[in-house]
Amino acid sequence: MKKFIFIASVCFTFIFFVSSNFAFASASGPGLFKKYYCIDCHTLGHEGGTVGPDLSNVGRTKSLSWIKAQILNPATHFILGKKTDIDGKVYFARMPGFKKTIPPSAVDKLAEYIKSFPYQRANLAYPKPPAGLAFFREDNCIACHRIDGVGGKVGPDLSHIGKTKSLSWIETQIVDPKVHFTYGVPTTINGKTYLVIMPEFKHISASQLNTIARYLKSLK
Ligand code: HEC
Ligand code: HEC
Structure with a gap:
């Protein structure tokens, strides 16, 4: 005791x-x-x-x-x-x-x-990560963004991004962030200030883009 x-x-x-x-x-x-x-x-x-x-x-x-x-x-x-x-x-x-x-x-x-x-x-059946999460790591989103405590802090935490943003908003953010944010200017997201520096992922394939975005949309 x-x-x-x-x-x-x-x-x-x-x-x-x-x-x-x-x-x-x-x-x-x-x-x-x-x-x-x-x-x-x-x-x-x-x-x-x-x-x-x-x-x-x-x-x-x-x-x-x-x-x-x-x-x-x-x-x-x-x-x-x-x-x-x-x-x-x-x-x-x-x-x-x-x-x-x-x-x-x-x-x-x-x-x-x-x-x-x-x-x-x-001896353990390790669950495979969702395909979107695998791309999230491969494309190095993880260097700047955290999901469930894993990843960088240069950009906002994305653990609950699907709660507030639509699928198409997320897709736009990945290929063309300047539609939402002005490059080089500080912006406040969920009470934290970030310098807007997210690169454009223009060369990502359409199916990969959709897979990552659907994965992020699923994070509530
Ligand atoms: C900032 C990044 C970073 C962090 C944090 C980090 N490591 Fe490493 N680790 C590396 C790199 C880079 C190497 C390659 C050799 C080196 O740099 O020492 C390495 C090598 C290793 C290796 C040898 C791998 C091999 O195949 O020979 C082990 C074991 C290891 N790390 C364990 C850990 C553990 C346990 C922690 C947490 C307590 C940790 N590392 C934290 C970057 C990191
Ligand atoms: C070099 C760092 C960096 C990389 C790499 C990066 N981002 Fe970002 N991200 C940011 C920053 C900083 C912001 C804040 C706004 C901006 O810069 O456009 C942001 C904003 C976002 C947002 C909006 C968050 C919100 O709450 O409004 C999403 C979604 C996002 N990023 C997804 C991604 C995805 C998916 C990838 C990989 C394909 C990625 N980011 C790669 C730094 C990065």
């Missing part, structure tokens, strides 16, 4: 302090992967960014201690500013070290999660 109260109060304090990140307040592997922004740069399974390598299979080739060292101090493995080839893709080493920001117990949990991932995944 004591233990429960302790855990409950820790959880409560934690949730209280990170209420803005409420959805990721769990201290499990997947929760930590989001909480410490690993997911902004790395894909694991079907979800995540592409700044760094996909980590879905890292557990097959790398030891637990190698993964821990990578989280604490990437400089032990990669030289800053030097090109690194990982699985045929080139990265300029730029992973930040998390020695000062992630407590040791969380580093252990994260490393164990990454290490176990390929083996767990073999």
Whole structure:
């Protein structure tokens, strides 16, 4: 019982302090992967960014201690500013070290999660993301926009965009944002101010445009 109260109060304090990140307040592997922004740069399974390598299979080739060292101090493995080839893709080493920001117990949990991932995944049916979300990542919308806590903050959060905007409004915004916003001028959306810089995605195919827009329209 004591233990429960302790855990409950820790959880409560934690949730209280990170209420803005409420959805990721769990201290499990997947929760930590989001909480410490690993997911902004790395894909694991079907979800995540592409700044760094996909980590879905890292557990097959790398030891637990190698993964821990990578989280604490990437400089032990990669030289800053030097090109690194990982699985045929080139990265300029730029992973930040998390020695000062992630407590040791969380580093252990994260490393164990990454290490176990390929083996767990073999036994789990991972849902495929909707096609629109896949394009949203490929076309790099995700670099500037967040959906459900994943992505950049240069542009507005799109988690509920379908509530207020029509399908055709969204399509227009993607191919020709200047119809809605004046380039280079600050604009306020949902109480936050953004500099209008969204690029025109003129060369996107009609079917891809429609797939992304329908996906965004479905976000209520
Ligand atoms: C700002 C982007 C960024 C963030 C945030 C980030 N990483 Fe990385 N990560 C990279 C890049 C780029 C590389 C490639 C090598 C390097 O730069 O160190 C990498 C490499 C790795 C590797 C080695 C992959 C391989 O195939 O060799 C692991 C494991 C890893 N990161 C785990 C994590 C974890 C866990 C977190 C969160 C605590 C995290 N990373 C946060 C960008 C990032
Ligand atoms: C370089 C950053 C950047 C990229 C890349 C980007 N956007 Fe944007 N987006 C913005 C900014 C900033 C705004 C605010 C208005 C503007 O700049 O036109 C915006 C506005 C929007 C809006 C309107 C939001 C609202 O609440 O009114 C939608 C929808 C949108 N973007 C979708 C997309 C999609 C889909 C993609 C990928 C095909 C994309 N954006 C790529 C920065 C970006």
